Amino acid sequence: MGSGSEFAQKTGTRRALVTGGGGFIGGHLVRRLLEEGYAVASLDIKPEEEWHQVHGDAVNLPVTDAGTPASYKSVLRSVDEVYHLAENMGGIGFIERNLVDCASSVVTSVNLLNALEPGQRVFFSSSACVYAQSDQQLTGAETTKLAEWTAHPADPEPGYGWAKLYVEQLLRYHREERGLDVRVARFHNSYGPHGTWTGGREKAPAAICRKVALARLSGEHKIEIWGDGGQSRSFMWIDDNVEGIRRIMESDYGDPVNLGSEELVTVNALVDTIIQIAFGEQVEFERTYDLAAPRGVRGRNSDNTLLRSITGGWEPTTPLCDGLEKTYEWIYDQVVRSLDA
DSSP states (O other): OOOHHHHHTOOOSSEEEEETTTSHHHHHHHHHHHHTTOEEEEEESSOGGGOSOOOTTSEEEEOSOTTSTHHHHHHHTTOSEEEEOOOOOOSHHHHHHOHHHHHHTHHHHHHHHHHOOTTOEEEEEEEGGGSOGGGOOOOGGGOOEEOGGGGOSOOOOTTHHHHHHHHHHHHHHHHHHHOOEEEEEEEOOEEOSSSOOSSSOOOHHHHHHHHHHHHHHHOOOEEEEETTSOOEEEOEEHHHHHHHHHHHHTSSOOSEEEESOOOEEEHHHHHHHHHHHHHSSOOOOEEEEETTSOOOOSBOEEOOHHHHHHTTSOOOOOOHHHHHHHHHHHHHHHHHHHHHO
16 A cells, blocks of 8 residues: 555656556556556555555555545646546446446546646546447347447446446546546457456456356356347457557547457357367357346447547457457466365
8 A cells, every 4th residue: 555645756757647546457557557667656446455456566545535536636746647447337237236336436537537637638448338229239240330429319328328428528528628638438348367257247258257167167067148148249358458548548539439349249159269268179058048137238349440540550459269268267267266265
């Protein structure tokens, strides 16, 4: 645990604050910034023992009042860049069952933005959940790629999607009225090691990796799938996510831009891939489909046309099977440790 005064004494090429630095994406981003020579303050409302990653070279700031301007002021005076990733969120099961908590995260964003000074550069992690639900009713090859301009007229995911869309608008107002230098990325599903893999907040890749790992260890080749398995999604490898954050932050583009993979897959195909990784071959599993479970929209995919335009042609390119190999290996180890505990 550190302090704002401790951070003020640190030296680095540039200085950054990462809110939500104890989270999955935040932890990977802090590591990347440290590797680039930044002095980094990592702020999170969770106790440090609950952080996904703790980096000794960063000033880690677990706080109990992360939603108040006073929590930021001492650090903000000395930072060049702010990466605002803090959010109360999880996979679709958490989002659909905790609308109040997800929507209430806007309080943290409002207070942080009010504590910033004109000219400061801030990155905001928005979400593909801002897109109209009516545009996400097709699956498979017919799934619509979501271009940035289609977020209006608004019909976002209840709770979480509305909160993200509201903060996007608030950032635009701060840019126009108060001179903040803003960057906004709409994250599509991200996965990788050091993420939530159990407990209710995990997303589909992590949940399926856990279920397949348990099936492999028990010898009972059974798996429960939420929905009918035909839902379509794209999933972005965590290193691509962090690379995209850095490229967008260093661009001169201030409006929202997608950050996701365009490699579309159904949930059934995702299960097939993870089984293949776990067993080295395609093993027959008894599949149970829970049609009453949260399942989200029918199909969602990223349109990266704008992203390629502002980053000189870059976009997430790590094949899903490659990223899942590393993710499954990490989650398998976590499952074994949990069973041995």
